[in-house]
Amino acid sequence: MSQTYRLNGKGRIDRSQPLTFTYDGKAYTGYRGDTLASALLANGVKLVGRSFKYHRPRGIMTAGSEEPNALVQLGEGNRTEPNTRATMVELFDGLSASSQNCWPSVKFDLQSINQKFAKLFPAGFYYKTFMFPASWWEPVYEKIIRNAAGLGKSPMERDPDSYAQKFAHCDVLIVGGGPAGLAAALAAGRTGARVILADEQNELGGSLLSDDAQIDGKLALEWVAESLAELEALEDVTVLRRTTVSGYYDYNYLTALERVTDHLGPQDDDSTPRQRFWKIRAKRVVLAQGAIERPLVFADNDRPGIMLASALRTYINRFGVLPGREIVVFTNNDTAYKTALDAKAAGARDVTVVDLRDDPKGALVKAAEDAGIRVFKGYAVVATTGKHAVNACEIAKLGDDNRTIVSDTTALPCDIMAHSNGWNPTVHLWSQARGKLNWDEAQQCFVPGFAGPWKPVSAGSGNGAFALKDCLSQGYATGAAAAKAAGFGSGDVPATPATDDIEYGAMRMVWTVPGKKPLGHGKAKHFHDHQNDVVASDIHLAAREGYISVEHLKRYTTTGMGTDQGKTSNVNALAIMAEIRNAAIPEVGTTTFRPPYTPVTFGAITGQNRNELFLQKRTTPMHKAHLDAGAVFEDVGDWKRPWYFPKGKETMDEAVMRECRQVRESVGMLDASTLGKIDIQGKDSAEFLNWIYTNKWDNLKPGRARYGLMLNEHGMVFDDGVTTRLADDHFHMTTTTGGAARVLGWLEEWSQTEWPKMDVYFTSVTEQWAVCTITGPKSRALLSELTSLDLDPETFPFMAMQEGTVAGAPARVYRISFTGDLAYEINVPARYGLHVWNALREAGRKHDLCLYGTETMHVLRAEKGFIIVGQDTDGTVTPMDLGMNWIVSKKKDDFLGRRSFARSDTAREGRKQLVGLLTQDPNFVLPEGAHVVEDVKPKPPMKTLGHVTSSYYSPNVGRSIALALVANGHNRKGDTLSVPLMSGRVEKVTITDTVFFDKEGTRTNG
C-alpha cells in the first residue's frame, strides 16, 4: 500500500518519475518534485523524530526551511548528514533517511522516559542540580548529560564530494522568488542592470506554488512562468534556484548556498561540486523573503499530524498530498480558512475550523461555511490526544480574558490538525544587515523599519504587505528603485497587474491558548520552541526567576537556539514574555538575528580550499632535486625546506650527525633560496638602513656585506640578516625565511608613512634568486671548478660579493657564512637554480660534497653561537641581552627601538641573557624549552632563571651543546646551575659563552 494520501491529479510533482526511497529501513515511493516530507506524508508516515529534551514523538510541522521538528539523518556512511530538514530534502531515487535522537527506534524510544520526569526538567534545571557530590560532575552527571546531547550523528568518514566557491557581483540582488521577488527582478532586469535572483526552493513562485491566486485573470503560476521566461532571456539576469541566501554582511556582501546536486543524490565522481557557496557583492539588495506562519501555542501542540495551516495547504496544492481524512483547522485569522477550503475541496472527509474569534467576518469565513465546513467561533483547542500521532483534539469556549475556558470541552476526532497564529515577515536578512524593526500593531508582527548603512529595501509579505497586489506592486517599485540607485533605468515602476485579493478580517491574539489546567500544572505542554522543547511555562519560570531580558530568556530556556533558530518560535516567546511583564512586545524586543539564515555546510564554506589546496606549499626551484635525493622536509612558514637527507636506513640523528661532520670535513650544500631578499635602491638607502638596523651602514663599501639586527620600537630584536651594498645607492638585504614579508612591510611602512621624502625603494626579490650555499673547507675548490670568478681570498674576501657565472649561469656570489666555515652563497636567477644545484652536486662528488638540511644548519650555527631569531629570541630580547652590544652603534643619534633601551625594565641589570650551557653529562642533550634553576626543589614550583633555547649534540665539538636565556646570565659564566626535567631527571649545567667551536674564528677562510 503506497502513497495512500496522494491526491489524484493535484500538485506539481512529476508523476512520470516515480522514485523509491527508504525511511528507517522501510521502502516507500514518491515522485520527482516531492520533498522527503511530502513523500512521507503521502505514505502516511507522520512520526519522524523525537524531541530534544523530552523525546516526545514529533512529526512534520511546516513545509519549508523553518521546520523545527522533522530533522532526519540523511544518507549513510561517508555521505551521512545529521539534522537535515525533511521539508527541504528533494526526493531522489534511492534516498535513504532515518530518524534521529531516539533509541532503539522512533516508535519505542527509551529516553522518552524523560517525559515522565518532565517536571524535574524545567528550564535551567541543570544550573540547579548535578552539584552534589561535586566529584560526580564530570564522571557521572556530565556523562549523562552528554549521552543525551545532540541530535543527529556526525559523519565518521571523509566527505567524498567536492564543493565550490564563487565570487559574484551584481547591481541588484533579489532574495526570494515569490511574486514580490519576481516583480522586483522584472523591474530591475528590464533596465539592463545586472540582477541576481535567488530562491531556496527548486522552483520559483514562492507561495504562489501552493496557491490558486490569479493575476490578470489567469492562474498566477502562468504569470510566474511568463516572468521567468522573460528573466531568463535577459543576458545580465541570473536566476539561482535551490540557493539560500544565508548571510547579509557589510557593504552588501551576501553569502548564498546553492545546492547543485543534492536533489540528484550521490554522484559517481566528484567533478561536479555538490554545493556552491556564492559570495555576492551587490550594489543594492531587495529582500523579498516572504513570511513565515506563526504557530499557536496550545496544549500538546506538538503531536505528529499537527502542522501549520499554510504547510497543510502546501502539501495539498503543491505536492498533491492530503495527509489526513479528518481535519481540524485552528486559527486566529482568516488565512487558515484557505487551508480548510482546499482540504475540503481535496476530498477530506471532515473539515472543522476552530476559530478563536467570536465573530470572524472575513469573506473566507463565509466561503467556508458555505462549503459546509463547521466553524466553532470563539473556541480554542485546549487539549490534543494520540500516542504517535494526533487522533483528536478537545475544544472549549474561550473566555474574554484569553486565559480561561468558559465551557465544557468537546472532543473532535482528527488525524490532521492545522493551526495558524498569523504571520511573521521574514526579516532575518534585514536584521543581519543592521536594519531596525518596527512593530506593526495592526498585523501583530515585526516589519522592516529603518534600513541600516547598506540600504536594502524590502518588498512583499516580508515587508508586512500580505496582499498579492501589494507584493507585486512593492516588488516592481523596489526593483525599479534599486536598479536606479545602482545606476540603471529611470526608476519608472511597471504597472501592477490585477489580482483577486480578498479582504481579511482582524485577528484575535491569544499568545498562550489556555489548556484544561493552569499552565505548568498537569502533563499538558504548550510548546513554542518545538525543537528545543521549550514550553510556555518555561517562559513564566524564567520571568519569575528574573531572566526577563529577552536575551536572558533565550539563554536560560534555550528558546530559539536550535537548528531552526526559532523561525517559528521567537515571536511567540517574546510575546508571552511581554504579557508576563505587562510590557509592549517591541519593548521586550527580539534577540539578535545572526547568520546563517539556515545552516551552511562547512564543506561549502571551505570550497576548494581543502586537502592539497588548503594552503600553498611553497617550494624552491631545486625542490625536484630534493625529492630525488630523498630529503625529509620541514615546514618553515609555508615553505617546504629539506630538513635532512637520510641515506639508506639512517635515522634523523644519524643523518644529521653525518651531515654535520661532513660539512666541516669537506663541503656541504644547502638550499637557502627561501631566505627573504629585498632589493633596495635610492640615494637615501644607506641612511634608511641606519634607521632600520642598530649598526651603521653609510660606511659600508660597495661589494661588501654586513650583518644587521632589526628591532621594533620596543627595542626587541625581530629579524636579522646580511645586507650587501651593490652600489652606492643599491643594497641587497636578506631576512629570515619566516620574516620576509614582515620585514618588507616594516620597511615600506616607515618609508612611506614616516619618511616619505627619503629616496629609497624596496622590491621583494626572494623568488628571483635561487640560492645554493656551499660551505666547508673544500667549498672554494668546488666552486672554482664551475666559475669564472677569482676566488682568491685576497680578491674575494669574507663578507664580499662578486658577480660572474657559475655553471654557466649568471650569478651573484656572496662570501658569507652561517656555519663559521668557508662558505659561498651562490645566487642565480631562479630559472637556473636546479641546473646550478645539479652542476654543483655533480662537481661535488670528488670533493665529498654532502647535501644538508635545516637541522644540520641549526647545529652548525649553534656550534658557533649564531642566533636564530624566533628560537633564541622571542620578541622580549634586546641586542644587549644577546651579548651583541658590538652591533649597537653608539655613533648614531637614533634608530628604531633605541629609545626603549633606556626604560627602567629594559635597562635593568639581571635581565635574561643569552649564554651557552654545557651539561655535566656530555652525551646528554637537554630538551629545548627545559628550564634552568639555581635551587632544585624536590618538586615544582621552583623559581626558574630562564630556559634552553637551542640544544643539540655536536659531533664537531664532541659533546652536547646548548644555548639558553638565563637571568643575569652574562655574569654567571662558569657557574653551575641545574636543569630539572619533567621526567624527574636533574641535569647540572655550566654557564659558558655562546661559541663552542673554532673560538678563534679561523675557519671562515678555509
Added chain:
Amino acid sequence: MFLVKCPWCGWREQTEFSYGGEAHIARPTGTDEISDQEWGDYIYSRKNTKGVHAERWVHTQGCGRWFNAVRHTVTDVMWDSYKMGEDAPNPPKDWDGLSSRDELEPSEGK
C-alpha cells in the same frame, strides 16, 4: 568584509589591505629628551575611538601604497580615504556613519 577605498585603485575588498592602526602619530624626535611616559604613550597608547576614526591602511595586494582613511568604527562605513600627508577629509559633525562620502557627494566620488 567591508570595502576600503584606496585613493588610487578605488573601493576594494578589505582583505586586499592591511590595517596600520591609528593615523597621524608622528614618531617623536629627540627621543633622548622625552620621558619614559611619553615614549610609552607613543608606542602603546591609542585613541581606540568608538566612532569616527582616522586610521592607516596599506593596499598590500594592490598598489602597495599606504594611505589614511576615516572610518566609523561602529558601522565600519569608511567616509573617505586620503593620501599620506594630506589633511583628513573630515565628515560632517553630525555624520551618522551610515553613508560614505561617495554616496552623499557622488560628484566628488570616484
Added chain:
Amino acid sequence: MVDAIHPGVTADTPLTAKTPVQIEGLSITELPFLGKITLRGDAGDKGFADAAKKVLGVALPTAPMSSAQKGSIRVFWKAFDEWLIWTEADGQTKLIADLRAALDGVGKAVVDLSDYYTVIRVSGSLSRDLLTKGCALDLHPRRFTPGQATGTGFHHATIFITLVEGDTFDVMIRWSFADYLWDYFADGAREWSA
C-alpha cells in the same frame, strides 16, 4: 649580469612539469620566461617620463589600473610611482640595461623580476567563471576592460591580473605560489571537463 649564458645551461619555470588545460571553453597555459621588470620613479618628472618613453616606446600609463602596449612591451601601472613592464621571453636583460642607461639620474629603481613571477594565461568563454572561484574582483566585461590590470587576491595567493582581450586573461604569480595557483585552476576546471 652581462656574462653570456653558457650553452647547455638548462632553465626551468615553476610550472615546467604542468600539462596545459585545454577543454571546451577553457584554456590554461603558462607564458614562460616573459621578461618582467619593476620600474620606480616620479611620473611627474619630465626627464624620467621622457626617458622611460624613449626606451619603452610608449608613455608610462598614469591612470590607476591602466596599461600601455607597444609591440611585445606591455607597461602596467602598479602604483603612482611604480610600473611593471613585461617584455618578450628573455628580453629583460637588454631592456634593463637600456632602462638603467637611459634613466641614470632620473629613475629611482629598476629591478629584474623575470623569475620572481611567472604568467598564466587563462582564456575561453569559461575564463571568468574560473577566475571568480577565487578572485573577488568584478571581472564583468563592462567593469574590467582590455588592458586594465591590477594586483588582487586569489585565496592565499596575491596575483596581478590583466584582461588581454575578450575572454583572455593573464595572471601573474610569484614563483613559489605558481604551483598552488595552477593546481587551483586545474581543480576548478574539473567541473567542466566531463
Added chain:
Amino acid sequence: MKKYSIFAIARNARNHHQDWERAWRSPDPKPSYDVIIIGGGGHGLATAYYLAKECGITNVAVLEKGWLGGGNTGRNTTIVRSNYLWDESAALYDHAVKLWEGLSDELNYNVMFSQRGLLHLAHNVHDMQEIGRRGNAIYMNGIDSEFLTPEQVKEMVPIINLNCRYPVMGALLQRRGGTARHDAVAWGYARAADSMGVDIIQNCEVTGFKIENGVVKGVETTRGSIGANKVGVVAAGHSSVVAEMAGFRMPLESFPLQAFVSEPMKPIVDCVIMSNAIHAYISQSDKGELVIGGSGDPFISYSQRGSFDQIEHVVGPVIELYPIFSRVRMLRQWGGITDVTVDRSPIITKTPVDNMFFNCGWGTGGFKATPGSGRVFAHSIAQGDMHPIAAPFTMDRFHTGALIDEAAAAAVAH
C-alpha cells in the same frame, strides 16, 4: 538565598515551579555606594561577589549598560586553562583555575566547569619548541602539563587528521583545562552577590564620571548620577570609551573576534583542541554543538560582528584537521569586541584618577580568568593597593617596559 538542589527542584515541582525566587533583584540605584563596579560581565560580577564575600564590602553596585553577561562573557568559546608561559600569567590564571574547581559549589550554581582536558597541537619544529618551553615553564610553576606524541593525540581525538598540511608533531596537554557554561558564570555570580546585598543594575549605562581634584566621587549614568567612594571599571571592549570619560587612555585596541557553532550532534569531541599553526580551536558543548573559534579581524571595530572571511579562515582549518566535519553545518556565528593589549596580558591597575581602578585588556582570553580576576581585583580595590598576583599587571609596565609578553613568545620569526 534559597539553596538550589535536586531536592529543591523536586519540592518545587510539586508546586508547579511557582515558588522559585528571583535569582537577583532589580533594584533602583541608591544615591551612593562604597564601590561601584562598571560592567556586568563575569569579571565585574565576580569582583562584586568577592568584595562582598571576602572584603566585607557589601554596599556595592554593578552597573551594566545592557543585560548581564551580554558582553564577551556571553560570546566566548568558554575555554579555561592556565598553561601560560610567563610566571606572572601562570600565577594569575592558575589562581583562577583553582577557584573554578570549586566554583559551582561555592556559588551553589552549576557553572558546568568541565575539566575535559585541553590540547595545544604542535605542527612544526617551531611549535614543538614553543610547547616545549611552555610545557616546562608550566611544570616549573607547579601546574599540570604533559607532552603527547601524535599517537597519544590520536588516542584522545580519534577523529583528527594527523597528516594534515602541517602534520601534528606533538601536543601539550593540560588535563585541568576545559570549558565552562559561560552564561551560568555571570548568573551564578550575580545571584550570589545579590544575596549578600550587592545591587545589580541592568540597562544602566555609565556616561561620565564625577571627579574632584583627581579623585573619583561618582558616576553619571542613563539612570542618573550615583555617588561612589571607589569605582572599578570592568568594561572589556569598551574600556577605552570609559577611560576617555575619565580623561585618560588605556593602552588598548578593540578588535572584533568571532566564534560560531555547528548544529548539535551526538558528542564525538571530548576535549578542547587548539592549534596555532592551523588556526582554529574547537570543543563540543554539553548540548552537542561544536564551538569553534579562531583569530580576530585585524582592525579596530565596535561593530560586534566581524568579517565573514575570518569565519572562512577558521572553517578551512577545521576541515583540514577534522575532515569528517565537511558535511556538518554551521548554525550560528557571532562576534565580540575584544580589548587587546600589545603584550596580550591584561591590565589590572590603579589609574591616574584616585580611587578609580581598571580591570581590562583580557582581549581574546579572559573568560578563563573570571574568578581569579574578580578576586584579585576585589582585593586590590578594597585594599587600595594591588593584590600581589595583580601587581605585575598594572599599566606602569607600558612605561617601564616590563611587559608580560604572551604574544611575542608565541608568534615569532623563524
